[in-house]
Amino acid sequence: MSRSISTSALKRKRPESNSLNDSLVDADRAVFNVIKSKEDMGIWTRDIKWETSLPENVVNKSLKSLLNKKLIKEVVNIKNKGRKHYMAAEFEPSKEVTGGAWYVEGNLDKELINVLKGLCLKIINSQKVVTVDGVYDFLKKHKVTTFDCTKQQIAEILNSMVLDNEIIEVKSTGLGEYHSFPIGTICYRIASGAGLGKGLKIGAMASIPCGMCPRISQCTPDGIISPSTCMYYKKWLDIEF
């Protein structure tokens, strides 16, 4: 599929890059064309070799010269951080390559995520019930962040907070605290367990050693790992006293 797109792209781009192409030696040109054909996806060195059918040292030489001429650039591909990927200089790496808005240089931007989570939590705490639009407008109106974030990003943050059980997703009933939202609107509000200092509710199984035990499947009454010789219980009792 990518091939058909790339050929049409090549055709489209050809007039402007013709002069450049002319100044390159054959091998450089072949390598450059393959890289460029991948547009904002970039390409792995090995694949360049495979697609151009050139020997490795030739490809490497071409890459070097193209880099020197600033016609291509090296990019980090989120899926394979160890492998060198190249992209024509005029393209910006696509979401698939960078990992999307949450990634900087191939790493998950945890700081940004946490800052946004904190902000959302504050807003929900003060407004009780919110929608994605509501949070987005609030952030925009009060210019809380120094960076732009999209509605999509807010939605993703709220969703992850739901998964963390910090907030819950509810459909507006149009009654009581939902009166300002049309019935059926997706709303978010604080989960009763969290935020009140209670923390997450720990179930009965998870509160005893066997429930947390990584070796439960090997534990038998008269085996090497057994309840009567269990160290986890000893430690647990020490804490309980």
Place this chain on the structure above:
Amino acid sequence: MVTQHGIKLAVYLVSSFYGDHNSKVCECLIRRGTLTLAQIIRFTELSRENVRHCLLALIHQNCVQAFSIQQEGAFGEAPKIVTHYMALFDNIIHHMRFPKFIVIVKEELGEECEKVFEALLQHGRLSFSQIVDRHKQTVSKEENFNVDNIQESFTKLVNGRFVERCPAPEPFLAPPSEEETPAKKRGAKSSKVREVSETIEQRALAAAAPMESIRFLVETHNWSDVSDKNNAEKLTAVTIGKKRKQDFLDTDGGLLDKDEKKEVLWRVNFEEFIRRLRHKACIANVMSRLNNECGIVLSAILELTRSSETKVNTGSTASVSINAVYDEVIKKQGGLGMNLERIRACLVELGCEMPTIRIDEEYSIDLKSIIELAQNEEVESIVLKRYGREAYRMFRFLSKSGRLHETDKIADTTFVEKKDAIKILYKLWKDDYLQMEKITVNGARQTQFLLWKVNRQSLWEHVLDEMYHAALNLRLRIADELEQEKEILQMPKDKVTQVEELRKRYERLKKVRIIYESSLMNLDDALMLFHDF
């Protein structure tokens, strides 16, 4: 759903309550399924007399049910009636819950009833006159012994459905009717029908159960005769007992003789307790997840609809009118100030739809979904504790969506670094918490995608098995602690309190026991959540 560790726990319980022979017979029946006396003797290698004694005891403690069926005679012999025995797994596990049952009775009906009830728990099955007998033995001289009081307590217990008539000792199951037999041979189409039809064990239980109309029926005549006649009766009881012993050792038929069947025997109705515990669990979940008012409304509705429930794990409550709910709510602690509007708001939170026109406004609560949420919470918290925060988020994502997702998609949605994500997912899969599927796409190069999913059914079974395992481990730990401190436990009390070191050890043991036992009771709540509710 009887899992491997469930069996181990059941066998351990029987052995600690009723000894090794009984547990051997039980294990044989649970593992191999329904058997005849001869088969049990062969498999357990116990003597005929031993096995018969065990079966009698186990039936008496409601751990085994007998039934008879007609079997075709071998080599042209006439068909004969053969008695089969089946283990009642759930009832065995219920033995672990007796302390909970006692608390329920004590709270609802008071101490007088509790005494009668405890006797029934201990002895399994008793007739009313036997209850009176036991009571006489425990009453001290100063206390006034009064049959009327016992009668009153007993009637309260039966009316509260805490006690029921015993099932028939050995129902006869008629051979499968005409339409049923050929179904076996008729190919795939009818095999589905057969799956739906009952197993022989289910048929036996249904046949043994007393009719609903008399299940909780106390005949109130000649109560007062009981005490007068008592001594005379006791004498005959002994002789009958002796004779019976002789009988059942000789014949190949059932274990219970006809004389005993005449007097109505009573036992604890486990079902009612499990129902109440289920309701309690629902209310507790709603209170912690939503709020107290929702809990009050739910408990009011359950109060109103409890008696109409026909099975323990009923999906939704019966419908009740808003006015009935209101009347019940204001009787509850904390419910006095509530008005119709607030009750309606709670009902919405509990998942009810509001009618557009409020005529004959009736509501029913979906209990099944509350139970499911509680189950989710329990499993999720295990994931959190055992595998950490990020695993928790990923697990919840998969569990909520209920279908396959690719590794990257999971990592993106849950904000987990991709290389960490795959490690965590792999660990969860290795421990049977996730299901994995590999998909290979043949393009220019071969690319492999890993897809992950939570398979509720198999995971729930796995978690339940781990819980049985944990419960068994806890019991073993308690037994171990007691064994280690046997010395102190056997010493006279004043000696222990005199010596500082002994006193400390004694205090420690007491604390440890409390921790273990309360953990076990909580764990048992979780067990019921997955097995009985």
